[in-house]
Amino acid sequence: MTTDHLESDLGQVKLAISAITAAFVKTLNESDPTFQEKFERHLEEWYLAIRDRGKPDIHALETLRWVRSAARATDPYDALPKEFGAVIPFKKP
Secondary structure (H helix, E strand, C coil): CCHHHHHCHHHHHHHHHHHHHHHHHHHHHHHCCCHHHHHHHHHHHHHHHHHCCCCCCHHHHHHHHHHHHHHHCCCHHHHCCHHHHHCCCCCCC
């Protein structure tokens, strides 16, 4: 993946979807400690269904991988694809 791709509108949308979804998952998991496990199970079902439908949906699959990575991360900065370091305008506090 190139930095050009990550700076594209599509790359920014994938990043935003991943961040927003991870925030929801982490928030809901605070009140239901089983939520994240159930979410990841459903996410995997969607991933496999999209992967197996016979079309090259690489952007959808990549977004789902980013969502899973972001939801699992204890530190948001560690969850970001490494190439995003060049396009994020702020530093880790």
